[in-house]
Amino acid sequence: MQNAKRVVALLAAATLATGSLVACGNDSGSSEGDAKGKVYFLNWKPESEETYKAIAKEYTEATGVEVKVQTAASGTYEQTLKSEVTKSSAPTLFQINGPVGLKSWQAYAADLSDAAFTKDLTDPGLALKGEDGKVYGVPLAVEGYGIIYNNAIMEKYFATAGAKATSMDEINGFDKLKEVADDMQAKKAELGIDGVFASTSLATGEGWRWQTHLMNLPVHFEYADDNVTDKDVITFKYNNEYKNLFDLYLTDSTVEKTLTPSKTVTDSMAEFATGKAAMVQNGNWAWSQIKDVEGNTVQEADIKFLPMYGGFPGEDKMGIAVGTEAFMAVNAKASEADQKATIDFVNWLFSDEKGKQHVTEELGFIAPFKSFGEAAPSDPLAKEIARYLSSDLTPVPWDFTTFPSQAFKDNLEQLLAQYASGNVSWDELVKSVNETWASEKAAVNG
Helix, strand or coil, rough: HHHHHHHHHHHHCCCCCCCCCCCCCCCCCCCCCCCCEEEEECCHHHHHHHHHHHHHHHHHHCCCCCEEEEEEECCCHHHHHHCCCCCCCCCCEEEEEHHHHHHHHHECCCCCCCCHHHECCCCCHEEEEECCCHHHHHHHHCCEEEEEEEHHHHHHHCCCCCCCCHHHHCCCHHHHHHHHHHHHHHCCCHHCEEECCCCCCCCCCCHHHHHHCCHHHHHHHHHHCCCCCCCCCCCCCCHHHHHHHHHHHHHHHHCCHHHHCCCCHHHHHHHHCCCCCEEEEEEEEHHHHHCCCCCCCCHHHHEEECCCCCCCCCCHHHHEEEEEEEEEEEECCCCCEEEEEEHHHHHHHHCCCHHHHHHHHHHHCCCCCCCCCCCCCCCCCHHHCCCHHCCCCCECCCCHHHHHCCCHHHHHHHHHHHHCCCCCHHHHHHHHHHHHHHHHHHHHHH
């Protein structure tokens, strides 16, 4: 629970949630005479691409330093990074995905121990350190995720005859969530929705909400039972609790479960934004995916978070999942000029008044830097994170940063798609998850 306390302390200080600056490099291609250096930022969050490009343009116009932004397609970040890092003009700023990612990329990560933004962290313990004690990654983001719901639709349901609850306060565990969701699904025509939950995105590369974010819960509770922060072998002890919620997503849905292998996150968010679904699992970064959808009918005041109940132990005291996985790293193999230019750019973004304004108002981050003081995003989902963190509920830390590899997550994603299609049994899925975890951990550990 140390991680949970750290998250609470961090966000109580009104910090930042990004999780997207990323890049890496070999020889960045700058000539020795290019004293200004260049910045090449490989972004891993598609929803932030246009904002980052606008920020880069503004910075270049103000300083004369070229800032290039490239965005990896959803689910392809590691693959894109491996490809880009070998090029003569490689990324200078990249993303390390926690301690497992550091094992793969430490040779490319510069020591950031003395960088101004590192020293400005509200909690120095958030920095990603190597075994030598040096800082190789600094969090861009503290974020939160759970079940996002449209309160207007929920209030309409509570007013129906025979409703299984009278307010959201009564939904504090899986049994009540399922009872309400099942009843809402039966009344979907009356409520004017296609289903309670937006479609489960299981198209290739689109399953990160299930193979990472949802899978975080059973792994977290297994770790907690064993009083550890990582395991070389798991039993998937809480697979039934995972299955409870995943099955609910599939059955009380806008689409038949056999169609989910063709659905994307964009499809899912569009359904929620246009009022076709009452709920959708996602994080605070999804605000832009809601407000910018053509035909959006959801009012800001109606967008709320609910914890991801599946029948986990003590979940009536459980909050949403809060943490960080995106650690900024500067390419140690880039030229000295490019490394300096990159560090200067990050310092500007997180300390200059104009940069900080971009962070809170446009990127919508909850920043983990002292320079932000109490500045925080004004979007409804960021406000929801603050609401949960000020409550008596215990946030769930992001233990998925210890998952063995992308291959493990990709395998789970494929299994879930096959399960939804009726081609794989749940027992087969559990067996494969345990085997793949063990084999991938062994491969990572050498």
